[in-house]
Amino acid sequence: MKRGPRILFGILACTIFLGCLTLAQQRTVRSAPAAADWAALAKLPDFTGVWEAGGGGGGGGAAPRGGAAGAAAPATAAAPRGGGAAPAAAGRGGGGRGATGPQLTPAYAAKAAARTSANAEDNASANCVPPGVPQIMGQPYPMEFLFTPGLVTIVIEAYTQVRHIYTDGRKLPDDPEPNFHGTSIGHWEGNTLVAETVGFADTPRGITFPFSEKMKVVERFQLTDPDTMTIETTIVDPEALTAPYSMGSRSLRRHRNWTIAEYVCQENNRNFLDNNGKAGIILANPGGAPR
Amino acid sequence: MKELLRSKAGPAAIALCLIVGFVSVALAHHSFSPFNMTESKVLLNATVKKIEWTNPHTWFWFDVPDGKGGTELWGAEGMSPNYLDRRGWSRNRLKLGDKLELTIHPMKNGDKAGMWMTAKRPNGEVLVMGGTITDP
Numbered sequence: 431m432k433r434g435p436r437i438l439f440g441i442l443a444c445t446i447f448l449g450c451l452t453l454a455q456q457r458t459v460r461s462a463p464a465a466a467d468w469a470a471l472a473k474l475p476d477f478t479g480v481w482e483a484g485g486g487g488g489g490g491g492a493a494p495r496g497g498a499a500g501a502a503a504p505a506t507a508a509a510p511r512g513g514g515a516a517p518a519a520a521g522r523g524g525g526g527r528g529a530t531g532p533q534l535t536p537a538y539a540a541k542a543a544a545r546t547s548a549n550a551e552d553n554a555s556a557n558c559v560p561p562g563v564p565q566i567m568g569q570p571y572p573m574e575f576l577f578t579p580g581l582v583t584i585v586i587e588a589y590t591q592v593r594h595i596y597t598d599g600r601k602l603p604d605d606p607e608p609n610f611h612g613t614s615i616g617h618w619e620g621n622t623l624v625a626e627t628v629g630f631a632d633t634p635r636g637i638t639f640p641f642s643e644k645m646k647v648v649e650r651f652q653l654t655d656p657d658t659m660t661i662e663t664t665i666v667d668p669e670a671l672t673a674p675y676s677m678g679s680r681s682l683r684r685h686r687n688w689t690i691a692e693y694v695c696q697e698n699n700r701n702f703l704d705n706n707g708k709a710g711i712i713l714a715n716p717g718g719a720p721r
Numbered sequence: 722m723k724e725l726l727r728s729k730a731g732p733a734a735i736a737l738c739l740i741v742g743f744v745s746v747a748l749a750h751h752s753f754s755p756f757n758m759t760e761s762k763v764l765l766n767a768t769v770k771k772i773e774w775t776n777p778h779t780w781f782w783f784d785v786p787d788g789k790g791g792t793e794l795w796g797a798e799g800m801s802p803n804y805l806d807r808r809g810w811s812r813n814r815l816k817l818g819d820k821l822e823l824t825i826h827p828m829k830n831g832d833k834a835g836m837w838m839t840a841k842r843p844n845g846e847v848l849v850m851g852g853t854i855t856d857p
Contacts, residue, residue, distance in 0.1 A: 552752045555751055556751035687856070688807075695777045697775050698775035698776065700798070709754050713832055713834050716782040
């Protein structure tokens with residue numbers, strides 16, 4: 431081998447080796463669960479099964495019969511950019527239970543004000559882009575909780591989404607990859623599962639205000655009776671928020687005879703959002719696929 | 722419930738529940754902006770012609786008398802199968818040829834379609850997309 435190619439080969443090998451080292455540092459190697467790990471799950475509160483957000487999510491018994499409210503519309507997508515709870519400028523209100531909206535620092539209040547006030551209803555959900563964390567947890571469709579050693583998996587029927595909350599003791603990543611639903615790490619405080627989620631992509635489908643890379647969503651899951659679960663959600667962001675933003679508590683009901691149904695949003699989606707951000711409907715080919 | 726209706730706060734509470742229910746349903750898979758949500762259009766003698774029992778929405782297509790001796794095709798968007806299955810519906814609840822008095826929020830652009838509000842069969846049965854969960 432001549433000298434040039436040999437040097438190139440060496441550089442390539444070093445690059446691959448260093449790359450592997452970096453990956454190894456970022457990933458937690460999970461050991462095979464032992465019988466004791468499976469047995470330990472039985473001591474946790476029983477979250478298993480299918481849960482539904484009831485009236486708070488737009489479905490359930492609260493949906494009134496007839497009239498406008500009895501009509502169409504899957505999955506809640508509480509307003510992405512420019513919509514949802516109006517962000518408040520710093521210093522206004524006390525930030526109690528989310529009623530006053532997130533209390534933004536001056537810099538982020540300016541960012542919020544600079545956003546175009548697009549019609550909050552005209553959002554990318556029409557193109558089957560799901561809501562993100564934490565809004566994805568409040569859809570008028572159920573979700574299933576699964577426990578395995580070191581991991582809580584949430585299967586969300588709306589848009590067929592899956593969340594992984596690692597409970598194996600790993601730390602929150604210092605420099606997380608930006609993910610649509612972030613990266614979630616959980617731990618138990620007594621009978622409460624506390625999930626912390628960081629590293630959100632700049633596609634704020636679950637957050638209604640401008641946020642920094644330091645934002646963290648904290649969800650506290652607990653059973654208040656055998657078939658009722660509450661999720662308390664708080665957002666902290668030392669750059670964007672002057673105080674933790676409490677989004678309040680959501681209540682879920684367990685349906686022991688339900689299973690998660692299919693929801694492939696792209697199956698027959700006649701809705702769309704055009705290049706100008708306006709929503710429309712394709713009426714072609716009635717009775718078949720719209721295109 | 723009767724007590725709630727009699728009390729002064731009752732009607733206000735019920736109205737609030739309806740509004741909250743509506744808002745939460747209205748924040749939807751997609752925008753409602755294609756529909757005129759303040760207008761109701763009643764389609765008499767609508768005959769079911771085609772059914773799309775699909776996600777993310779069901780679609781029902783009807784032959785509706787055009788007033789000139791013929792018919793025109795109208796579409797109505799409904800909730801998704803998984804939502805409806807838990808609320809007293811199934812894919813067999815409506816059959817081709819069934820006749821309904823159908824009320825929709827019509828499209829703003831004049832297209833012959835709308836969002837399903839409510840429907841009534843000749844025997845009086847009412848078909849809505851929301852309602853109480855029937856499967857415990």
